Amino acid sequence: MNSQFEQRNEASVAGGESPSGSVGVTRVVVDPAVATWKLVRTLGLESAVGNVEEAFLVGEYQGALDLRPPGEHGRRGIRADFPPDRRPPDRNGPPGGRQAVGGMRNPLVRAFGKRVDGILDLTAGLGGDAFRLAQAGHRVRGYERNAAIYAVLASGWERALRLGAVPPLIAERLNFFHGEGGDQIGSLDRANLGVYVDPMYPPPRRRSAKPRRELQVLRALLGGQVDAVSLVERAREKAARVVVKRPHHADPLVVGANFEIETKLVRFDVYVNPERMEAVSSE
Ligand SMILES: C[S@@+](CC[C@H](N)C(=O)[O-])C[C@H]1O[C@@H](n2cnc3c(N)ncnc32)[C@H](O)[C@@H]1O
Numbered sequence: 710m711n712s713q714f715e716q717r718n719e720a721s722v723a724g725g726e727s728p729s730g731s732v733g734v735t736r737v738v739v740d741p742a743v744a745t746w747k748l749v750r751t752l753g754l755e756s757a758v759g760n761v762e763e764a765f766l767v768g769e770y771q772g773a774l775d776l777r778p779p780g781e782h783g784r785r786g787i788r789a790d791f792p793p794d795r796r797p798p799d800r801n802g803p804p805g806g807r808q809a810v811g812g813m814r815n816p817l818v819r820a821f822g823k824r825v826d827g828i829l830d831l832t833a834g835l836g837g838d839a840f841r842l843a844q845a846g847h848r849v850r851g852y853e854r855n856a857a858i859y860a861v862l863a864s865g866w867e868r869a870l871r872l873g874a875v876p877p878l879i880a881e882r883l884n885f886f887h888g889e890g891g892d893q894i895g896s897l898d899r900a901n902l903g904v905y906v907d908p909m910y911p912p913p914r915r916r917s918a919k920p921r922r923e924l925q926v927l928r929a930l931l932g933g934q935v936d937a938v939s940l941v942e943r944a945r946e947k948a949a950r951v952v953v954k955r956p957h958h959a960d961p962l963v964v965g966a967n968f969e970i971e972t973k974l975v976r977f978d979v980y981v982n983p984e985r986m987e988a989v990s991s992e
Pocket of ligand 1 (some may be wrong): 837891910936
C-alpha cells in the first residue's frame with residue numbers, strides 16, 4: 710500500500726502550521742469545560758477567560774466539540790456529523806428510518822470517475838465531502854488548516870467512530886489531518902491521484918440566497934480565501950484529476966476545466982491531466 714494512504718483510524722495532528730490557520734484575524738476561544746480535552750490542548754487553542762462575547766467559542770454538545778459564533782454562545786454550534794447525509798424516513802428503508810445517501814449517484818463522486826486511485830481533500834472543512842468520497846470506495850486523506858475547525862472535525866469523527874456510526878470499511882479508508890493542504894502537493898508523486906478543492910465561496914450575488922448556517926459560520930470565521938487559485942494550479946500539475954467545487958454564480962477558479970458537473974446548488978469543475986493518468990496504464 711502506498712504510504713500516502715496508510716490506514717489510520719484516528720484523526721491526527723500533522724505539521725507545524727499556525728494554530729489558527731485562518732485567513733482573517735478572528736479570535737477563537739475554548740469553553741474551559743472542554744479545554745482539558747487532549748485535542749484542544751494539542752492544537753494550542755486559547756481557553757476562554759474574561760469577556761469573550763466577541764469571539765467564536767469552541768464548546769461541547771453531546772460528546773463532540775462544536776463551534777459557536779459571537780452572540781450565539783448559548784446555542785448549539787456547528788459540528789461535524791457522520792454520516793453527513795441523511796434523508797427522511799423511508800418506508801422501505803432500514804428500521805430507525807435514517808440512512809446515508811451516496812454512491813455514483815452523487816455528483817461529486819461522478820466528478821472523480823472510477824479510475825482515480827486515492828484522493829487528497831485539501832480543504833476538509835467539516836468532512837462531509839471527504840466522507841462521501843470514502844463512502845463511494847475511495848481512500849481519502851482530508852487536510853484542514855484551521856485549528857478550531859479541525860478540532861470540531863476531529864472530535865466529530867472520533868465520536869462517530871466511538872458510537873459505531875461509520876461502517877468499518879469507510880473508517881479504514883478515511884483519515885483527517887490538521888495542516889495546510891498546499892504543503893501536501895509538492896510531494897505528490899503517484900499517478901492516478903485525485904485532488905479535491907472546496908474553497909470558501911465568494912458572497913452570493915442575490916442577497917436573498919442565504920447559505921446554510923454551517924457556511925455562514927465558516928464564512929464569518931474565515932472570510933474570503935486568498936490562495937485557492939494557486940492551490941488548484943499546483944494540484945493540476947501533480948494530480949490525474951482535480952475537482953473544484955464552485956457555486957453557480959462564480960466563474961471557474963482556473964480556466965481550462967475539461968468538463969463540469971452541475972447540480973441544483975453547486976458546480977464541480979473537473980481538470981484532467983492525462984500525463985498523470987497515462988503513467989498508471991504503463992505501470
Ligand atoms: C468550504 S469549506 C470545505 C467544506 C468541506 N468540503 C465539507 O464537506 O465540509 C473550506 C475549508 O477548507 C479549509 N481550507 C481552505 N484552504 C485550505 C488549505 N490550503 N489547507 C487546508 N485547509 C484549507 C478552510 O479552513 C475551511 O474549513
